[in-house]
Amino acid sequence: MPPSTVGHWTYRSSDDPRLRAKAERLPTAFSVHAEQKPRERLLLYSMVFALAPARCLEIGVRFGGGSRIIHAALSDLDHGRLVSVDPFPEPDFDWETIADRATLIRGYSPAELPRAMDAAGGMFDFVFVDGDHTEKSCAQDLEGVAQVTAPGAYVLCHDAYHEPVERAIDAAVRLLGYQDCGMACTTLNDGCFVEPNKKVRYGGVRMLRRI
Numbered sequence: 602m603p604p605s606t607v608g609h610w611t612y613r614s615s616d617d618p619r620l621r622a623k624a625e626r627l628p629t630a631f632s633v634h635a636e637q638k639p640r641e642r643l644l645l646y647s648m649v650f651a652l653a654p655a656r657c658l659e660i661g662v663r664f665g666g667g668s669r670i671i672h673a674a675l676s677d678l679d680h681g682r683l684v685s686v687d688p689f690p691e692p693d694f695d696w697e698t699i700a701d702r703a704t705l706i707r708g709y710s711p712a713e714l715p716r717a718m719d720a721a722g723g724m725f726d727f728v729f730v731d732g733d734h735t736e737k738s739c740a741q742d743l744e745g746v747a748q749v750t751a752p753g754a755y756v757l758c759h760d761a762y763h764e765p766v767e768r769a770i771d772a773a774v775r776l777l778g779y780q781d782c783g784m785a786c787t788t789l790n791d792g793c794f795v796e797p798n799k800k801v802r803y804g805g806v807r808m809l810r811r812i
């Protein structure tokens with residue numbers, strides 16, 4: 602980069618290519634088969650693109666849309682790896698197309714998280730938690746994540762308005778050394794299971810940070 606003039610000084614910018622990365626694959630975030638609302642997709646892409654994490658973990662893959670959003674942001678940065686864990690993933694695309702920087706582990710969180718960390722080559726600095734939404738499983742995921750994340754790592758929890766997930770996150774903040782950064786996406790989805798007319802709340806992304 603040519604130097605620029607700042608006041609009386611000439612400023613030569615860092616050569617780090619991530620400073621000049623462009624969000625060329627952002628449209629991917631809106632076209633893939635992800636179980637996320639548009640605002641949540643934009644948040645996920647933007648957080649990865651802005652933070653430029655070296656090692657990302659995704660818990661819960663299903664059709665692989667979240668994996669592809671994270672992969673798109675890492676590819677735009679030309680930096681970082683993703684390891685995704687799901688016992689029964691159903692990607693509707695050929696995983697080989699993202700295998701340059703994404704690894705799929707077929708197995709359960711938290712049991713497979715140490716193996717995921719080995720596959721990533723170190724502790725994670727970004728995590729997307731979107732697995733089993735029962736309170737017990739989500740609590741176990743967050744316990745496991747605490748073992749494989751570096752201090753300062755960001756953890757995004759999807760469907761954080763779902764009451765069992767909310768309770769698990771609240772407990773993790775009290776007990777496990779997570780800083781609560783609050784809701785990063787207020788996509789509250791007050792829906793219902795129609796036939797029994799049972800209200801069920803989903804949506805929202807809550808952000809935690811490892812202390």
Ligand SMILES: C[S@@+](CC[C@H](N)C(=O)[O-])C[C@H]1O[C@@H](n2cnc3c(N)ncnc32)[C@H](O)[C@@H]1O
Nearest residue numbers: 635636661662663667686687709710731732733
């Ligand atoms: C809501 S879907 C994930 C959606 C995906 N993250 C996306 O952005 O489209 C939940 C997934 O979690 C998986 N799952 C359930 N229990 C799990 C566990 N213990 N560890 C990892 N994944 C789990 C399910 O198999 C399912 O595919």
